Amino acid sequence: MINNFKVNSNEIDKFKKISKQEKEFRIKNLNLFNKNGFPNNKSEDWKFSDLRDIVSKNFKKLDVQIINSKSKNTTLIKNFDHNFLVLINGNLSSSNFDFEEKNKIKIKNFYNDNFSDINKYNPLIHLNHALSDTGYSLEIADNYKFKKTLVIYNIFTKELNENILNSRNKIQIGKNSELHTIDLVVNESKNKFMNNVYENVILKENAIYKNICIQNEKSDGFFHKFSKNTLSSKSKYSSFIFPSGLKFNKLDLEFNLEGEGSECNLQAASLLNKNDHQEIKTRINHLVPNCKSYQIVKNVLNTESKGVYQGKIFVKDIAQKTDAYQLSKALLLNDNSEFNSKPELEIYADDVKCSHGSTSGSIDETSIYYLMSRGLNREESVRLLVSGFLNEIIEMIKSNSIKKFVQKKIEEQIHGN
Amino acid sequence: MKNQNINTLEDYKYGFTTDIESIRAPKGLSENSIKFISKMKKEPQWMLDWRLKAFNRLKNLKEPNWQKPKYPKINYQDLYYYSAPKSASEKPKSLDEVDPKLIETYKKLGIPLNEQKRLSGVAVDAVFDSVSVATTYKEELTKKGIIFCSISEAIRNHPDLVKKYLGSVIPLTDHYFATLNSAVFTDGSFVYIPPKVRCPMELSTYFRINASETGQFERTLIIADKGSYVSYLEGCTAPMRDENQLHAANVELVALDDAEIKYSTVQNWYPGDKDGVGGIYNFVTKRGACRGKNSKISWTQVETGSAITWKYPSCILQGDNSVGEFYSIAITNNHQKADTGTKMIHLGKNTKSKIISKGISAGQADNTYRGLVDIGKNASNSRNFTQCDSLLMGNKCGAHTVPYIKNKNSSSTVEHEATTSKINDEQLFYCNQRGMNQEEAVSLIVNGFCKEVLQQLPMEFAVEAQKLVGISLEGSVG
Structure with missing residues (x-):
């Protein structure tokens, strides 16, 4: 069992051909991480998800080596035409943009050139910045709308066993451009491993970005993703998150609404099963007037699972006419499950419309009675109600073929128990 | 110039001090000052031991720092932990013997201690600084077996009850300010309602901070035995001061089977001047335990004063079918800061809780609602409803x-x-159109906004509270 996980500074010497500046940056971050190790529940941001405890219970060791697996044939989604990126253990392995104008798209391995930005709070970001060497960078030129969806296959190979992967991704979408992506997690490893991702999404004026996050099947992955999103004026960000099926999953999403008239939407629906632990943490910074944000998070909790939602809306004093909404709903199916939420508002402007709601409770007995009186057994009734509960989110997806694909995945998860 | 003077005088209606010579404990927090307090109170040895235990515990505790309003460091060695009006050493037997200056002060405060007391039906245990000076309506209460006295008296006369319940809701080992209070508390109220008794009147205590540099450490303990009911009012005013004064009270409520306690507070302590200089630090620990089946505790608070208000009246719902309620209005203006809310801890089956919180901020103030709703594993069929509007x-x-x-x-x-x-x-335009000026209109609308909470207050308080809401927001609009 790992009691006090620290990373040896030799690991940094293994990065060849890095500038002095980069080396300093990595060492600085490594020291920050090593100071306290994995965060525990004494830290406010990790109050409901004691990562130190989770890691020590599940891992005997954690290997920080980068696993270089060869690319092999990836089973592609056949339901709809799409472009794709294949990431193997976080490493960009292949890409295909056959449906698009190639000169509008720049795709390469991620290369960090910003060494000034040191995060203050999150030790996992420190760990990431100290050790990350994989990831992709995608840039879309101005005035270009993607014709087909881009599917990002995140493949985790069989070789993974008690490893921790650190990768950094960046997506930048130019003025008036539009991109739709699906992040699909395909896990071939039967073992436990950690994946720690730092993502940066930048939307220029009027850009539109839509993203769907989904797992292919259940797995023993322990995931943490920090996503920093910057929105310029009139840009729109919409994200659907269906994160079910991981042992531990924390999504830490930060949205900075920096341009007037920008808008961000976040919809999440998840079904947590035995021993799953999942947290969605958001921070939406309304920094300028006339921005909109909308969040809806739905969780269904089965036996011995734990769900957490920590959402924060921050409204700066000049951000008048802000419209911010936050809703968290949870269904507890079993007494051994637990749902914690902390929907937070921090508001310094007066002419705003900000509200939030949070509910958690059991399935309505009268609805079950209604269904059972029509010939369904109890189990079927519960399933139907659960899928109805989650379907509300899926219904918000506009494209029919994608909606069907997501629906099928969620159905599989519901019936998989 | 003249006008300005008048304005500042009017700003804080209750900003006056009375010159009464005080007996003070040695300055600073030490074993000696605790022994001095205990001796002045003629306390038995077990009480002193209890205080010293808390004091020892305090040495290992740190002040909490997670709250939103930050405050300058308090020098605990620079405070007096005990001061009592001189006249208290020979307790007056009737009102005529009470220091006329005290009576005058109460008149200014509007406490119905004389003729008004009968009309208003309020029994007042008036705390001037730290010692209960006069307790009214004692007879009528005694007939019913109700004990309503100062906590010092209770320690002397009802040690069994005090021993059993003191510190049972807020343990000695709680957080910094609660432990500090346990070590140095000077006075406060004690209420015991015997089984199946419905207290015939609203019990009330007026607290008042008087002597300069005296932090007030009140301790209140209310016990409602099986099937009883009590409604308790607490109201606060404090004179105008430039220094920050610390107030760290502890209030413990215990409701046994089928009992109900209603605790209402109107807090209007000196909030500091327009630039945020001075004002009271109100760091209060209030906690109620619904120990018995079908018991109920209801907190209502109107918080308009203090430079910093930092309190979370809480309910521990242990008994099955017990009910906890929290109604709050917090108004902050100028540089005031409030961080208030509640904790509802559901342990028993079929427990219910309701939280209605209304926060209003104006000027450069900060108002935070912070609350916890915790439904335990065994609290089947429990329910909580929370509504916070700002x-x-x-x-x-x-x-x-x-x-x-x-x-x-x-x-x-x-x-x-x-x-x-x-x-x-x-809404403002509508009111203006009908001949109300801006301030009247705001006051009306805000009162409407707070209505759900104001309705919960007993009659005596409701009127005062409504006025307070208006006064607190003066000058914040326009």
Whole structure:
């Protein structure tokens, strides 16, 4: 069992051909991480998800080596035409943009050139910045709308066993451009491993970005993703998150609404099963007037699972006419499950419309009675109600073929128990 | 110039001090000053031991620092922990013997200690500084077996009850300020309602901070035995001061089977001047335990004063079918800061709780609702409903909502909703149109906004509270 996980500074010497500046940056971050190790529940941001405890219970060791697996044939989604990126253990392995104008798209391995930005709070970001060497960078030129969806296959190979992967991704979408992506997690490893991702999404004026996050099947992955999103004026960000099926999953999403008239939407629906632990943490910074944000998070909790939602809306004093909404709903199916939420508002402007709601409770007995009186057994009734509960989110997806694909995945998860 | 003077005088209606010579404990926090307090109070040895235990514990504790309003470091060695009006050493037997200056002060405060007391039907245990000077209506209460006295008297006369319940809701080992209070508390009220007795009147205590540099450490203990009912009022005013004064009271409520306690507070302590100089630090620990089946505790608070208000009246719902309620209005203006809310801890089956919180901030003030709803694993069929609304006036103030919601039981339901908005321009216009000036209109609208909470207050308080709401927001609009 790992009691006090620290990373040896030799690991940094293994990065060849890095500038002095980069080396300093990595060492600085490594020291920050090593100071306290994995965060525990004494830290406010990790109050409901004691990562130190989770890691020590599940891992005997954690290997920080980068696993270089060869690319092999990836089973592609056949339901709809799409472009794709294949990431193997976080490493960009292949890409295909056959449906698009190639000169509008720049795709390469991620290369960090910003060494000034040191995060203050999150030790996992420190760990990431100290050790990350994989990831992709995608840039879309101005005035270009993607014709087909881009599917990002995140493949985790069989070789993974008690490893921790650190990768950094960046997506930048130019003025008036539009991109739709699906992040699909395909896990071939039967073992436990950690994946720690730092993502940066930048939307220029009027850009539109839509993203769907989904797992292919259940797995023993322990995931943490920090996503920093910057929105310029009139840009729109919409994200659907269906994160079910991981042992531990924390999504830490930060949205900075920096341009007037920008808008961000976040919809999440998840079904947590035995021993799953999942947290969605958001921070939406309304920094300028006339921005909109909308969040809806739905969780269904089965036996011995734990769900957490920590959402924060921050409204700066000049951000008048802000419209911010936050809703968290949870269904507890079993007494051994637990749902914690902390929907937070921090508001310094007066002419705003900000509200939030949070509910958690059991399935309505009268609805079950209604269904059972029509010939369904109890189990079927519960399933139907659960899928109805989650379907509300899926219904918000506009494209029919994608909606069907997501629906099928969620159905599989519901019936998989 | 003349006008200005008048204005500042009017700003804080109750900003006056009375010159009464005080007996003081040696300055600073030490074993000696605790022994001095205990001796002055003629306390038995067990009480002194209890205090010293708390003091020892305090040495290992640190002041909490997670709260939103930050405050300058308090020098605990620079405070007097005990001061009593001189006349208290020979307790007056009737009102005629009471120091006329005290009576005058109470008159200014509007406490119905004389003729008014009968009309208003309020029994007042008036605390001037730290010692109870006069307790009224004792006879009528005694007939019913109700004990309503100062906590020092209770320690001397009802040691069994005090020993059993003191510190049972807020343990000695709680947080910094609660432990500090346990070590140095000077006085406060003690209420015991015997089984199946419905207290015939609203019990009330007026606290008043008087001597300069004296932190007040009140200790209140209310016990409602099986099937009893009591409604308790607490109201606060304090004279105008330039230094910050610390107030760290502890209030413990215990409700046994089928008992009900209603605790109402109107807090109007000196909030500091327009630039945020001075004002009271109000760091209070209030906690109630619904120990018995079908018991109920209801907190109502109107918080308009203090430079910093930092309190979370809580309910521990242990008994099956017990009910906890929390109604709050917190108004902050100028540089005031409030971080207040509640904790509802559901342990028993079929427990219910309701939280209604209204926060209003104006000027450069910050108002935070922070609350916890915790449904335990065994609290089947429990329910919580929380509603927090915030109203902002101007763009220099802040309103924050920080609810913690934990649910471990699948048959329980938790609902939370919160909104933040400003005063509707159309409503203001409507009122203006009908001949109200801006301030009257704001006062009316804010009173409407707070109505759900104001309705919970007993009659005596409701009127005062409504006026307070208006006064607190003067000068914040326009």
